[in-house]
Amino acid sequence: MLDPRITSWILEFVLRQPAEDWMANELLFALPLPSPLSPRLKKILLLRRLSSDLSRPSLSARTLLSLELIEELERYAGAGAPSNSLAAAYAAVAVECTTRFLRERSDDDHGEDFFDAVNRIWNCRVADLERSEAAGLFSPALREARREMEEAIVNPVVRVGLTGRDTKKAALDAVRVYLEEAEKEMGPPYLEHLAKAVCEEWMSSGTGRDGSVVELYEMLRNLLASQGERGRYEGLPDGNTAKSSGLLGFDNYEDSVLGRDKDAPEQGAGKGPNNDDDAIARPNLMNQDPSDLEHVEENRERASLSFVDKGTKDGNPGTTTCVGDKRDCAGAPKPSLMDWNPTARTFEWDEDSIESPSENSPDPSNKLHLPSAKRREISLPLEDNKTFVKRRRKKKWSSLEEETLRKAVERHGVGNWKFIKSCHPEIFKDRTEVDLKDKWRNMIRCI
DNA sequence: CTAGGGTTAGGA
DNA sequence: TCCTAACCCTAG
Structure with a gap:
């Protein structure tokens, strides 16, 4: 079996290529997934999914979920508040996921789908967000959008205004901006730096080489042994930069694999959806159930953070939130003066x-x-x-x-x-x- | 909080 | 006056 570090580097490299999804899937199919996935790999997978959504282009609950999970990954890595571009992308996608039901309504649809989407996304999902640890995503833009959606429920004029707005383009642009920023922040794939280092080593080592794979592999091992820390490669972010980007680097991942992880939140006994003893082979990573990527940690109590909507894994509307788990959509405090007391019979x-x-x-x-x-x-x-x-x-x-x-x-x-x-x-x-x-x-x- | 029986307002 | 939808009461 491949060294999990090397598997991770290859996965990162493959996922960050502009190749089409099916091609990336084919490549990924041949590789065992390291277990557990490092935060960096998780983020790369999520970014790839966003990129896939952009290229189709199809923004759905899946896109929202990807953004939420990225925020969660970064938060647990200690990155602080989410970036403006991430929050902006989230707000724009939430708006688009709602207003598209106004554009796409059929003759016999009197707006029920839109009302349903407002409830699902704004009354349930965003309300959960606001009360959760992920409240950093609850930007002023998101707050304003929620106010507008609530008004659209009762005011057809607002609905007409929303219908005429190109929220899809706005959302696609916002996601694109975030992706570009995230890519830039992440730096080039580690494998590229490694390849560069090998080339330099090759060029500087002079004669006596036979160019065999064995020799290359040997060189790679020596290189890793002598310069193992990726921060020493030119152009790679150092540990602090990686931290500020909201992700642990592969070093941390290696520590995690070896059970030496001190910084990561407690991961229990290392068991979780992604923590099988053996590496996991998944035929289609791009469409993998987002919940498989959900848990940055399994054992920490997350009272109000119920991001993963099991009903939206396919991105389809109408099967989402508030289903099954019976969580209270309106949630905890409902100070709205619009609510009247049903017991107030006097x-x-x-x-x-x-x-x-x-x-x-x-x-x-x-x-x-x-x-x-x-x-x-x-x-x-x-x-x-x-x-x-x-x-x-x-x-x-x-x-x-x-x-x-x-x-x-x-x-x-x-x-x-x-x-x-x-x-x-x-x-x-x-x-x-x-x-x-x-x-x-x-x-x-x-x- | 819900189910189910009772009461009442309002229209035919 | 009757019927029915909307509303009320209360036991469990």
Whole structure:
């Protein structure tokens, strides 16, 4: 078996060539993957995936995931806040992954896919991001984009504006800028430096060489033995530079392989998805399940960092976040004043604010701001110390609410009313989970 | 928090 | 007056 260091160098070299994906895959197929993958190799793989997304060009949840994982890799390597270009690329891709549903909508799609994408990406994914250790990616641009998406939910004028914007080009450009920056920061492949050193050694050693592979290999070994630290090669970033780039170098990788890693976060017993005892052979690295690259470390508690969306591994919409794991999309604190207390039975809605703008405002400009769910207390103490309870005014369910509920039940199942409401806080802002349950009961009665 | 029975508003 | 959707209550 090849020395894992050499395997890593070859992998890095292959992955960073401009060859097409299938060609890189063919080459990779012949090489056993070292285990565990070094952070540097992981990043190179992720950069390659980004590059692949750019060349197709196809930006999807997979692209978002790659960017998130890069941030995570760099963070665990102690690189500090993510670069501006990384954060900018993330924001631009998130916008594109949402607005493309506006461009691509079919005749029978009344925007449900877009609403679903807003929920999936902004209410779930970005909300998770903001609360997690990866909050460095939550840039002002991302915050502004989220505000715009939330407004687009209730304001068709904003949706039209988004549809007319070339968010795809903006996202592709942003990813391209980040890739160029990352490539530059990473420096040339290690193998190139090694080859250069061998050539120099060859040129300087004079006569007496037979040019055989054995001789070359011997020279390589001597070279490694005498100058093993890659920082000594001209042009290679030294250890500090490598650190600042957010990645451990191959030296660190070697330490890791040998169990000498002091800097890396605790890796438990070295077991994890990528930590099989034997090297892993994967037929298609470029399409490898991102979750295989997910864990920079396995044993550290990452309470709020739930990046990897098992449902998005194929990048397909509609099968993502909030599925299965039942995490609360709206998440922890929900200070939104738009949410009303379902148990507040001693309040009544202000007559002026009860109407849905989407149904009753013919002028779209009037829909710019949702009326606040104002309410006033009307509890009237009665003689027997009970409270006078005013019923809420009846409000007919809109087709959007019905359709959202129908799809949500399809996806999350009957009975998860609280969860469904939290996944669509805007659409169901005037409904309680009990309302959702009652509505579903009515809907299935009609069938 | 949910399920299921009860109540009520509003339209036919 | 009846019917139904929306809303309320409460046991588990």
